Structure formats: structure tokens, C-alpha cells
Amino acid sequence: MSRQVQGQVRERAPAPSQVNAYEMFQAQVDLVGGRLGLPSDLVELLKRPERVLVVSIPVRMDDGGIRVFEGYRVQHSSARGPCKGGIRYHPQVTVDEVKALAGWMTWKCAVVGIPFGGGKGGIVCDPSSLSPGELERLTRRYTAMILPLIGPQRDIPAPDVNTGAREMNWLMDTASALRGEPMYAVVTGKDVALGGAQGRREATGRGVAIITQLVLERLGGEVKGATVAVQGFGNVGSVAALLLHQAGARVVGVSDVSGAFYRREGLDIPELVRYVERSPHRLLRGYSAPGVEGIPQEELLTLDVDVLIPAALEGQITGKNADQIRARVVVEGANGPTTPEADVILEERGVTVVPDILANAGGVVVSYFEWVQNLQSFYWEEGETNARLARVMRRAFQEVWDYAQGEKASLRAAALMLGVERVVQAIRLRGIFP
Numbered sequence: 001m002s003r004q005v006q007g008q009v010r011e012r013a014p015a016p017s018q019v020n021a022y023e024m025f026q027a028q029v030d031l032v033g034g035r036l037g038l039p040s041d042l043v044e045l046l047k048r049p050e051r052v053l054v055v056s057i058p059v060r061m062d063d064g065g066i067r068v069f070e071g072y073r074v075q076h077s078s079a080r081g082p083c084k085g086g087i088r089y090h091p092q093v094t095v096d097e098v099k100a101l102a103g104w105m106t107w108k109c110a111v112v113g114i115p116f117g118g119g120k121g122g123i124v125c126d127p128s129s130l131s132p133g134e135l136e137r138l139t140r141r142y143t144a145m146i147l148p149l150i151g152p153q154r155d156i157p158a159p160d161v162n163t164g165a166r167e168m169n170w171l172m173d174t175a176s177a178l179r180g181e182p183m184y185a186v187v188t189g190k191d192v193a194l195g196g197a198q199g200r201r202e203a204t205g206r207g208v209a210i211i212t213q214l215v216l217e218r219l220g221g222e223v224k225g226a227t228v229a230v231q232g233f234g235n236v237g238s239v240a241a242l243l244l245h246q247a248g249a250r251v252v253g254v255s256d257v258s259g260a261f262y263r264r265e266g267l268d269i270p271e272l273v274r275y276v277e278r279s280p281h282r283l284l285r286g287y288s289a290p291g292v293e294g295i296p297q298e299e300l301l302t303l304d305v306d307v308l309i310p311a312a313l314e315g316q317i318t319g320k321n322a323d324q325i326r327a328r329v330v331v332e333g334a335n336g337p338t339t340p341e342a343d344v345i346l347e348e349r350g351v352t353v354v355p356d357i358l359a360n361a362g363g364v365v366v367s368y369f370e371w372v373q374n375l376q377s378f379y380w381e382e383g384e385t386n387a388r389l390a391r392v393m394r395r396a397f398q399e400v401w402d403y404a405q406g407e408k409a410s411l412r413a414a415a416l417m418l419g420v421e422r423v424v425q426a427i428r429l430r431g432i433f434p
């Protein structure tokens, strides 16, 4: 059945080079809606964001001139709670991408059972070409411009691609200054000194590592001795690689925008982590060590490994390279790394794919813990956060796994169905206003 469902995706899917994330999101909702037997008007509602805000952000540049950046904040659904989702800084950000990412946040929060809807933000910019002062002015002005939409009970931003604690600190400070009161709970992913949760920075990667361990066990294997390749060595990929390395996995390949590295006996991940921490843009560029080969970035995805963790951007595993993926298991650290066309090919080839909305949910789960702590002004120790995170991830994995077995569906189809079902239940119980 799921193959049939996915097969329809292939027919509708555009060529990989033209994949539009929002079209991909809408095609998924159509399929899941059909499979759950939802009425078409409800499917239509689920496909659209509640609100889209486009802002033109003027920034005084260091050379004295003004540059205008385009930014977005999208709220997909508030049916299950305040909207929740990160803000990304990237030259290729589009409003359609942000709409898709906001929608995926809605299903993600529902799958792991935290009381949030979905939102996302983005600014079209290349942060590596901006000075710290320019980035600060950009972040603060963007915050001021989306302020009518955000708030602890409305919509709570967080880090995403190319943003982190520094930007979240600025966002919190700007919102607090403009509202005239401390507003810690307006954003998550802040530094611990400003109300950030202990363990939030590592949470997405930690969740990916937990899920990798669970899926390997379910397939009759174990992490110890498993070979792993990780695409992306940022906040998600580097932490997942480190934790899996510590758990006894052999991480043989890692890559980022600047390069890819391979060592058959396993890379020294702690050394690589220290290397990127010291490098100017936190990149792998220039790394060398005995026995380590530099390889073309695209080869990272097709390495002969047990587990492939795409933890960079969307649209990496496509109709063009899915045939060459040799991993048994793909654990999606990034959002939307596998196109629908690739999904069909992987499924036909018997590759188990743990979907993004489950695999990378650790970040938003600990964001939820941060928000709760901010609202209560009562702070937990890191051990408590990590133990609770593990519990939430284990329960969600179990629920998705059982659903997939029961419905004879792929893990992606099962996670989407479970998430959509929970959102639909909330919409039905609320009713449509007025």
C-alpha cells in the first residue's frame, strides 16, 4: 500500500532539479489525506499556512549604505498550540521553502506529542559575507518587523540553518526591549545564561543518535561496529557523529559545504569536532590526518555504510542518486533531504528511511523544555533534560514503528499519518470559527 502511495508521488513529482519544497509538502498532504480518508476541504486547509508575513528589512551596512533584505515568518498551524519553528539565514531561502518547513514543523510537533503548532522563518542572505555588526542589526530589525506575530503564546522562533544562540539572544533582547519586559519565552535556543536549556544545542544531534540506535536495534543490528556517513558537520551532523562515535559506531565519512573526508577504519570524530570549532566559519576545509582521504562531496552519500545521515539541506537524495545509495538505513537529520522520487527508489531497494519529522525532532523537543522552564522560571539540570528527551524520542519512535507495521506503511508515511491525524483531531474538536 505504501509503495502504491509513494508511487503516486513519483508521478506527480517534478524533476529533482526543480523540486519545490512546498509542492513536495502539498503532495504529501494529498497522499496522506487520501490514505486517511479525509474530506478534500480539510485536506485543502491542511495544505495551506494560516499566515505568511513577508518583510523588507533595511540594514545599515558597515560601509554606511543601506541594504534591504527579504525575510519571512510563516505560521502553518496553531491547532495544537502556539506555532513553533526555527529561523534560517541562507541565500537560497524562498517563501515556498519556508511554507513547507513550517508545515513540516506542524507534523513534527504532533508526532512527538508536544503542544505546539508549526511555524518557520527565514532571511534571504549569505551570513558568511556579513560582519557580526551587520548580522546583529539584521536580526534585531527582522525581530522588530515580525514582532506583531511572535510571542510566548503565539509563535516561538528557534535556531535553524546558519542561526544559533547568538541570534536567539539578540531576538529575545530586542523583543524584550520593545515590549518593555523580559521575554525569555519568546524564543528558544538561547544561551544558558539567558534562559537557554542545558543541552539544547546538542539536542537535535542527540535525538538523531538515539533514533539511529533504535532503528538499528529494530532491524536486528546494533550501533557498536556499525558504519556511518554524515553529510553536514554543523550543529546536527557533528553532534550526531560524536555521540554515535562514542557509542562505538565507526563514522567513516563526513562532509560539509567545504569538503568531504573518508577513512575506512573510522574518522577521529572528537578531533574533527575540535578542528571545526577552531576554523574560521566552523568548516572542515583544510582538515588532514594520517589515513584520511579527501573525497568529492557527492561521494559521501553513496559510501558503502550501514547508516547514512543527511544533516545538511533539503533535496540531497534525489531521483538521480537514489539508485547509488548503498546505506541500509537513512536517518534524516536535515528537513526534507530526500525527494519524493528518491523515496520511492529507496523503498523499492529496501532501504529503511527514518523521516525528518521523527528523526530530527530532538531539537524542538528540548525547545519545548526550554519554553516550559522560561514560563516557570524554574531550571532543570542537563541530565534531566537528556533523560526526558530520550523518553520522548523512544516513545515517538515506538508509536511510528507500530503504526507503520499496522498499516504496512513506510516509516515516512506512518509518521505523516500519525502527525496529520493528531492535528485533524485538534481541528475537529475546536471546530471552525465563527
Ligand code: GLU
Pocket (backbone or CB within 6 Å): 084, 085, 086, 087, 156, 157, 158, 159, 160, 161, 188, 335, 360, 361, 363, 364, 365, 367
Ligand atoms: N529548526 C529546528 C527544526 O527544524 C528546531 C525548531 C525549534 O526548536 O523550534 O526542528
